[in-house]
Structure formats: structure tokens, C-alpha cells
Amino acid sequence: MCGIYGTTIPYSNGTIREKMARISFRGPDYTGVQRYDQVIFAHNRLAIIDLDARSNQPFSYMHLHIVFNGEIYNYKDIRKDLERKNYQFNTSSDTEVICAAYLEYGANCLTRFNGMFAFVIYDTHKNELFGARDRFGKKPFYYAHDHLSFEFASQPSQINIERNLSVNEEAISQYLIWGYVPEPQSIYAEVKQLPAASYFKYDLKSHKLKITEYWTLDYGWKNKFEGSYEEAKEALALILADAVKIRMNADVPLGVFLSGGIDSSLIAALATKEIDHVKTFSIKFNEKGFDESAYANQVAKHLGTDHYTIECNYNDGIELIENFNHFYDEPFADSSAIPTMLLSKNTRKHVTVALSGDAGDEAFLGYHRYKWIKQVNSLFYAPHGVRKALAGLINQSPSYRHKLIAMGISMEDIEKLYVKMFGNMENSWVKQPDLAKYNPLMHILTNPAKPLLERISDFDIKTYLNGDINTKVDRASMAFSLESRAPLMDYRVMEFSRSLPTAFKYTNGNQKRILKDLLFDRVPAHMFDRPKAGFTMPFQHWFRNELKDYVMDNLSVENLKNIPGIHLKRTQEIINEHMTGKWNRYPQIWKLLVLSQWLIKNKSTENKVSLVA
Incomplete structure (x- = not known):
């Protein structure tokens, strides 16, 4: 787990060091820089496997040079296959x-890798750069290509150093809808993200860049699971056990994030079958209604883990809020990033690697919104005109909840309602873009080959999981040099979940059915007899009290005027509605706060170019 960088621009050593220092938190163990003819590679290392200096990067193998961020969990099996083909190895690294594997299989090597990764190989024989990103976008990859040069990095601020990059207003419009900047855009107009499950080839002579997708979901549902529920449960148990096992390979201390929910509890239970004395970590809030640490303690006690409860208060949160953009680099509006950072910060005091339960909700239909959209779907069998008339009547109610319902049932179809809900129903303060233009994956929601919940799940895996969850966890964990691994994001688990009948995952309101049944074979079901909770902080309270002055200063009229894509008057009303206690508007305020701070910080940046003589 590291930070990578490369360029064909002949920057000075000082500039390269500055670019790597900007993300030193991603890899504090070693910083390496190498020049190869037309290419410069640099790497910040967080040593996890083969701690010896022989595995420092940039790394060379025959005529190849590489910088790599991530882990290939099945590298030992791949290595055995390659050794049978007479390949020799001088390290024990992935x-x-x-x-x-690249030498043997070319681009097809990617289909053999089970892991999270972003890497670039400089092939001196082909005079070509070959790079790739993992299937679900766990590891970030940004690049700038102007047909004369190529530059790539783990985070966009590295590319911004010594360049005159401009703010991408289209990306801001996307952010205001989705809460993050979706790939392939970035917050800078000149910088893009390499899409997940894609590789590129850059010809150093012609300067041509070609991007190719190497994996995708089974949108056609061609590989449906045809067995019984018990057979599916048995098969998933085997896949999950191995997904956990291969992610526990590390030459440094390892633990598990344990919220006390279904997903993390299942991962912790499986981890205890692999090693003794598993360390588990949860977070505790002092504010009433936000503390669920007792549930995690109960699960930990049953599993016999060495459990740590991390207490969080206002003072802990405010420091991270003030430095949020330093680590996230782009506007990012998921407020659960703050508790994730706090959890990572304190977990890193004990271990260097932590397993998480990420992706269980997307793959196995666990979010509240899935249940809600399932319930409301029956209304959409009624003609649009009838629903609009009904909405007009409901809208007469003074209840804000009723007004949201009216807004929802007046939508043209259920897919547009889901997107509206996904981007917050209350977005009257945002200048509305064409959603199809701003998310080219909208076609997934209207896919005729699958029923509604499966389409929504596919859409969330390709959008929300990639752009929100993985960005959140990558930046939060790497801010404190902690590696986070997600067994439920093993591509075998994800593909198997996509093959299952909906009823195996969701039936009669029972969400994540098959995961629950696997867990209840290991942990008593009564421990989870409670409503699903999100991973949130008491921002609703803080923004009206401890952080009120902080919010009002940052969201002054002058600062709001500098934010493109919003209606100023309605935005001020939204803020006032929250401060007076009329409505809970903390999601909108957090979104504005992050964006305003990012724009203020980047407005004053001076860019100069320093080239090698």
C-alpha cells in the first residue's frame, strides 16, 4: 500500500521530491525516485509484504520498471505457475x-490478479507505459495527458504541483449531485481518473494513449446460479473463507474493523478461524444516539477477539475537519469519512493492516434505500398523470416528509426517483444538470435483463462503491499509513453475488439474507436483532452548536458566491433552516463546507514549472 507517481516531463529532483512529500502519509517507510531515459518514476512505500529493502520501489525486473500501489492477494499461486514456466524471483514480494506475469501474459495478466491495485510498468523494449487499476477502484489513479507528455499519480494534488491546472466546473456540478467527483473526471480540468477495471497503454514515441476495459459486471445475467439456497450458502461460505484467508497474508500486524454490524462481524468471525488473538477495533461516540460500540463489544466477546474501543468527541473531530482536504484532495461529501479517519488513526497505533466489511450492502442488498425503493415501486404502476395529481394533494401538507414523498411519486419513473434520492431529494439549491450526461452509467438502471433491485445493485457497485466508499476508505486509511483490505470486495464474491437470485439476498424485507445466515452459523442471531445503523457523526448537533461559527464563517455570502452551480438565495435558506432547527440540513451543509474550503485553498495556489536543464 503506497503512493505512486510518474511523468515524462523532465522535472527537477526537487520538484519530484515535493510531489512525493505531498503524499508522504501514504508510504512513510521509504521514498524512491528513478530516471529511465524519457520516464521518471517515484514511490512512497508502506511496507507490508517482504519488508526487506530489496522490494523497495521503483522496482526493476529484466527490461521492466514498475511502481505499484496495492496488494495482489493470490500472488503466491501466480508465482508457482510462473516458476513452472522457468521464471525466477529474487524477492518474496507481489x-x-x-x-x-506481465511478461508471460501481457494485458491478460490482469484477469489473473485478485487484489486491489494501481500500477504502471515501463517496458523499455516496447518503449511503452502499461498501467492498470483494479476491478472496483479500490486504489486511485489520476493522470494528465496533453498529447506531448504523460503524468500520473495516486492523488491529483501531486500533478497540480508546478503546473497551472484549472478547476473543472463540470466536476463541481457532478460533485453537487453525487457527493464525489465520478470517474473519469477529476476536480482539475486537465486531470482524469483511470476508470476502475481498465488498463492503458501509452506509446512514448507517438504520445498516443489507449484505454481498455478488461472486466465488467454480468449485466446480462448470463451466469445465473441454478442451485438451491443451501448450495448457494455453502458455495459462498467457501469463497468468503478463502477471500479472508488470502487477505491475512502480511509481514506486519493485522486486525479487523468491527462495527458490530452484519458484514464486519462476519469478516471478524472468519478471521478468528485463521489466526488466534485477532485484534478488532470499533469507535464510540459520546453523543446519545450515535454510539453502537456496545454491539461491537458483544460480538468481540463472543468471538474472543482482543478488542479496542476508540472514543471520539468533538475535539477529535474538529481537527480532522480542518485538515480534511489535505488528505482527500478533491471535494468529497460523505461525512462518514471523518469517523473512518478517526478509526484508522487509532487502529494504526496497534496494527498496519485492517480488514473491513465494505461492499456487503451493495452486493447483497443491504441499504435502507433498497427496501424503500422496493416498497414504493408498486406506486409506479399507476399512470404518471395520476401520480402527479396525487403528489399535488400530498404536497399541501406542511410536513417536510410528505413533501419529499410528493416529489418522489411525481417522478417519471422509478429509476429517476432512485437517482434523485441517491443525490439527496432536497437539492433545490443546486442547478440541475442532465443526469444522463453527468453519469454515463445511467443505462445500468434501465437494463431490461434484470429486475429492479439487481439493476440498482449493479449501479451502486459501479458508482457509489467505486466513487464514494472506496475513495472514503482509501484516503481515510492512507492518511494514517494504514492498509485496509475488503474480503467482500473479492471479485469472486462480487461475481457470485451478482449471479444469485434476488430472493437469496432479499426476501420479505429480510436484507442480506444469505450473509446473515452465514453469520448466524457463527454468532447468535439475537445479537443483531436491531435496526441497521449507518456510520455517522453528530454533525446535525455540532453544526448548530460547537461548529456553528465555523460553518457560518466558511459559508459566508462572499464564499458562497465563489461556488459555481448553486442558487445563492436558496442555499442561504437551506443553511438557515438547519441553524434554526426547522430541518436537518447537515448533509447539504457538509457538502458546501468541503467544497468551499477546497476552492479557497486552491484559489491561492501559485504554479511554477521547474525543469531539468
Whole structure:
């Protein structure tokens, strides 16, 4: 787990060091810089496997040079196959295996990798850069290509150093809807994200860049699971056990994030079958209604883990809020990033790697919104005109909840309602873009080959999981040099979940049915007899009290005028509605706060170019 960088621009050593210092938190163990003819590679290392200096990067293997961020969990099996083909290895790292696999299989090596990764190989024989990103976008990859040069990095601020990059107003419009900047855009107009499950080839002579997708979901539902529920449960148990096992390979201390919910509890239960004395970590809030640490303690006690409860208060949160953009680099509006950072910060005091339960909700239909959209779907069998008339009557109610319902049932179809809900129903303060233009994956929601919940799940995996969850966890964990691994995001688990009948995952309101049944074979079901909770902080209270002056200063009229894509008067009303206690508007305020701070910080940046003589 590291930070990578490369360029064909002949920057000075001082500039390269500055670019790597900007993300030193991603890899504090070693910083390496190498120049190869037309290419400069640099790497910040967080040593996890083969701690010896022989595995430092940039790394060379025959005529290949590589910088790599991530982990290939099945690298030992791949290495055995390559050794049978007479490949030799001088380290015990997965980095060396990537190089040998590329030599043997070319771009097809990517289909053999089970892991999270972003890497670039400089092939001196082909005079070509070959790079790739993992299937679900766990690891970030940004690049700038102007047909004369190519530059890539783990985070966009690295590319911004010594360049005159401009703010991408289209990306801001996307952010205001989704809460993050969706790929392939970035917050800078000149910088893009390499899409998940894609690789690129950059010809150093012609300067041509070609991007290719190497994996995708089974949108056609061609590989449906045809067995019984018990057979599916048995098969998933085997896949999950191995997904956890291969993610527990590390030469440093390892633990598990344990919220006390279904997903993290299942991962912790499986981890205890692999090693003794598993360390587990949860977070505790002092504010009433936000503390669920007792549930995590109960599960930990049953599993016999070495459990740590991390207490969080206002003072802990405010420091991270003030430095939020330093680590996230782009506007990012998921407020659960703050508790994730706090959890990562304190977990890192004990371990260097932590397993998480990420992706269980997307793959196995666990979010509240899935149940809600399932319930409301029956209304959409009625003609649009009838629903609009009904909405007009409901809208007469003074209840804000009723007004949201009216807004929802007046939508043209259920898919547009889901997107509206996904981007917050209350977005009257945002200048509305064409959603199809701003998210090219909208077609997934209207896919005729699958029923509604499966389409929504596919859409969330390709959008929300990639752009929100993975961005959140990558930046939050790497801010404190902690590696986070997600067994439920093993591509075998994800593909199997996509093949299952909906009833195996959701039936009669029972969400994540098959995951629950696997868990209840290991932990008593009564421990989870409670409503699902989100991973949130008491921002609703803080923004009206401890942080009120902070919010009002940052969201002054002058600062709001500098934010493109919003209606100023309605935005001021939204803020006032929250401060007076009329409505809970903290999601909108947090979204504005993050964006305003990012724009203020980047407005004053001076860019100069320093080239090698």
C-alpha cells in the first residue's frame, strides 16, 4: 500500500521530491525516485509484504520498471505457475510477480490478479507505459495527458504541483449531485481518473494513449446460479473463507474493523478461524444516539477477539475537519469519512493492516434505500398523470416528509426517483444538470435483463462503491499509513453475488439474507436483532452548536458566491433552516463546507514549472 507517481516531463529532483512529500502519509517507510531515459518514476512505500529493502520501489525486473500501489492477494499461486514456466524471483514480494506475469501474459495478466491495485510498468523494449487499476477502484489513479507528455499519480494534488491546472466546473456540478467527483473526471480540468477495471497503454514515441476495459459486471445475467439456497450458502461460505484467508497474508500486524454490524462481524468471525488473538477495533461516540460500540463489544466477546474501543468527541473531530482536504484532495461529501479517519488513526497505533466489511450492502442488498425503493415501486404502476395529481394533494401538507414523498411519486419513473434520492431529494439549491450526461452509467438502471433491485445493485457497485466508499476508505486509511483490505470486495464474491437470485439476498424485507445466515452459523442471531445503523457523526448537533461559527464563517455570502452551480438565495435558506432547527440540513451543509474550503485553498495556489536543464 503506497503512493505512486510518474511523468515524462523532465522535472527537477526537487520538484519530484515535493510531489512525493505531498503524499508522504501514504508510504512513510521509504521514498524512491528513478530516471529511465524519457520516464521518471517515484514511490512512497508502506511496507507490508517482504519488508526487506530489496522490494523497495521503483522496482526493476529484466527490461521492466514498475511502481505499484496495492496488494495482489493470490500472488503466491501466480508465482508457482510462473516458476513452472522457468521464471525466477529474487524477492518474496507481489511486485515482482506482477512484472513476471506481465511478461508471460501481457494485458491478460490482469484477469489473473485478485487484489486491489494501481500500477504502471515501463517496458523499455516496447518503449511503452502499461498501467492498470483494479476491478472496483479500490486504489486511485489520476493522470494528465496533453498529447506531448504523460503524468500520473495516486492523488491529483501531486500533478497540480508546478503546473497551472484549472478547476473543472463540470466536476463541481457532478460533485453537487453525487457527493464525489465520478470517474473519469477529476476536480482539475486537465486531470482524469483511470476508470476502475481498465488498463492503458501509452506509446512514448507517438504520445498516443489507449484505454481498455478488461472486466465488467454480468449485466446480462448470463451466469445465473441454478442451485438451491443451501448450495448457494455453502458455495459462498467457501469463497468468503478463502477471500479472508488470502487477505491475512502480511509481514506486519493485522486486525479487523468491527462495527458490530452484519458484514464486519462476519469478516471478524472468519478471521478468528485463521489466526488466534485477532485484534478488532470499533469507535464510540459520546453523543446519545450515535454510539453502537456496545454491539461491537458483544460480538468481540463472543468471538474472543482482543478488542479496542476508540472514543471520539468533538475535539477529535474538529481537527480532522480542518485538515480534511489535505488528505482527500478533491471535494468529497460523505461525512462518514471523518469517523473512518478517526478509526484508522487509532487502529494504526496497534496494527498496519485492517480488514473491513465494505461492499456487503451493495452486493447483497443491504441499504435502507433498497427496501424503500422496493416498497414504493408498486406506486409506479399507476399512470404518471395520476401520480402527479396525487403528489399535488400530498404536497399541501406542511410536513417536510410528505413533501419529499410528493416529489418522489411525481417522478417519471422509478429509476429517476432512485437517482434523485441517491443525490439527496432536497437539492433545490443546486442547478440541475442532465443526469444522463453527468453519469454515463445511467443505462445500468434501465437494463431490461434484470429486475429492479439487481439493476440498482449493479449501479451502486459501479458508482457509489467505486466513487464514494472506496475513495472514503482509501484516503481515510492512507492518511494514517494504514492498509485496509475488503474480503467482500473479492471479485469472486462480487461475481457470485451478482449471479444469485434476488430472493437469496432479499426476501420479505429480510436484507442480506444469505450473509446473515452465514453469520448466524457463527454468532447468535439475537445479537443483531436491531435496526441497521449507518456510520455517522453528530454533525446535525455540532453544526448548530460547537461548529456553528465555523460553518457560518466558511459559508459566508462572499464564499458562497465563489461556488459555481448553486442558487445563492436558496442555499442561504437551506443553511438557515438547519441553524434554526426547522430541518436537518447537515448533509447539504457538509457538502458546501468541503467544497468551499477546497476552492479557497486552491484559489491561492501559485504554479511554477521547474525543469531539468
